[in-house]
Amino acid sequence: MSGRIIVTGATGSMGAAAVEALAARGHAVLMACRNRDKAEAVRKDILSRVPQADILIRQLDLASMASVRLFVDSLGDEPVEALFNNAGVISKGYFKTLDGFENTFSVNYFGPWLLTQLLLPKLPPDARIVNMISLTCRYARLDETKLQPTKREFRQLKTYALAKRAMISFSMELARRYPSLRVNLADPGIVASDMIDLGHWYDGLADVLFKPFCRKPKAGVQPALRALAAAEGNRYYVGKGSREIPERFRDPELDARIWAATEALIGV
Numbered sequence: 489m490s491g492r493i494i495v496t497g498a499t500g501s502m503g504a505a506a507v508e509a510l511a512a513r514g515h516a517v518l519m520a521c522r523n524r525d526k527a528e529a530v531r532k533d534i535l536s537r538v539p540q541a542d543i544l545i546r547q548l549d550l551a552s553m554a555s556v557r558l559f560v561d562s563l564g565d566e567p568v569e570a571l572f573n574n575a576g577v578i579s580k581g582y583f584k585t586l587d588g589f590e591n592t593f594s595v596n597y598f599g600p601w602l603l604t605q606l607l608l609p610k611l612p613p614d615a616r617i618v619n620m621i622s623l624t625c626r627y628a629r630l631d632e633t634k635l636q637p638t639k640r641e642f643r644q645l646k647t648y649a650l651a652k653r654a655m656i657s658f659s660m661e662l663a664r665r666y667p668s669l670r671v672n673l674a675d676p677g678i679v680a681s682d683m684i685d686l687g688h689w690y691d692g693l694a695d696v697l698f699k700p701f702c703r704k705p706k707a708g709v710q711p712a713l714r715a716l717a718a719a720e721g722n723r724y725y726v727g728k729g730s731r732e733i734p735e736r737f738r739d740p741e742l743d744a745r746i747w748a749a750t751e752a753l754i755g756v
């Protein structure tokens with residue numbers, strides 16, 4: 489790889505672990521983060537262990553399509569080698585972004601969708617794109633009417649699972665439309681991070697009884713790191729290996745409809 493690897497959500501548990509691992513392997517990395525101060529602190533911390541790390545920071549808020557566009561414009565002629573769509577959130581409640589999207593859907597799906605599309609002209613034809621998904625997708629029943637949940641339809645985990653499921657659909661359609669790209673999915677398992685605090689009374693209990701048994705971020709990000717070095721695309725990286733995208737996620741007609749509906753909603 490010769491250009492930068494963009495890592496979104498690089499201030500988070502797995503994002504920071506990915507930046508450190510990639511930088512330690514000699515890759516130039518671009519941290520795409522919504523909070524610049526937090527990103528500077530993460531970069532400083534990584535530099536204390538990896539002094540040769542080549543890390544840039546740029547602001548990116550995936551809850552704002554305007555921010556996604558500004559981010560891509562800000563790259564100018566900076567060569568980009570690969571994209572790791574890692575940022576994610578499970579919103580604690582229902583709220584809409586300025587673009588009118590439900591927040592969980594914006595950060596996990598609409599923002600990364602637009603980001604990926606706008607970056608395509610800057611990426612080499614065989615670029616690696618890795619999309620972080622979740623085992624919660626397994627039972628998510630997606631169709632184009634689910635992309636904009638109403639307040640009544642919103643459920644923290646169900647909405648998150650649908651947004652991640654939409655990202656799988658996007659990945660498959662992207663690979664179909666741009667066959668030379670290497671688009672892969674990474675599933676980290678259950679990882680002890682801020683994300684699994686759902687804002688409930690039992691979060692404190694979970695910290696003591698549940699989190700110690702979850703994967704650590706460094707372990708959780710391994711499938712994604714392997715996907716970022718993959719020779720081929722269309723694989724599902726989980727645990728210590730990779731396999732074909734599970735049958736339950738294969739529905740080319742659905743993928744095409746979700747793509748068209750998303751294009752219309754974002755207005756590209």
Ligand SMILES: NC(=O)c1ccc[n+]([C@@H]2O[C@H](COP(=O)([O-])OP(=O)(O)OC[C@H]3O[C@@H](n4cnc5c(N)ncnc54)[C@H](OP(=O)(O)O)[C@@H]3O)[C@@H](O)[C@H]2O)c1
Pocket residue numbers: 496497498499500501502503521522523526548549550551573574575576577595620621622623675676677678679680681682683684705
């Ligand atoms: N933890 C798990 O068990 C688990 C399981 C399956 C999949 N995943 C996926 O793995 C990825 C990383 O999760 P994690 O566990 O490392 O979570 P995390 O520690 O909470 O990190 C999430 C990252 O996303 C960023 N983010 C949130 N809202 C954003 C926005 N509007 N714009 C841009 N960035 C935003 C956060 O930025 P701030 O630092 O500014 O908040 C943070 O850097 C996510 O896609 C998640 O869905 C996690």
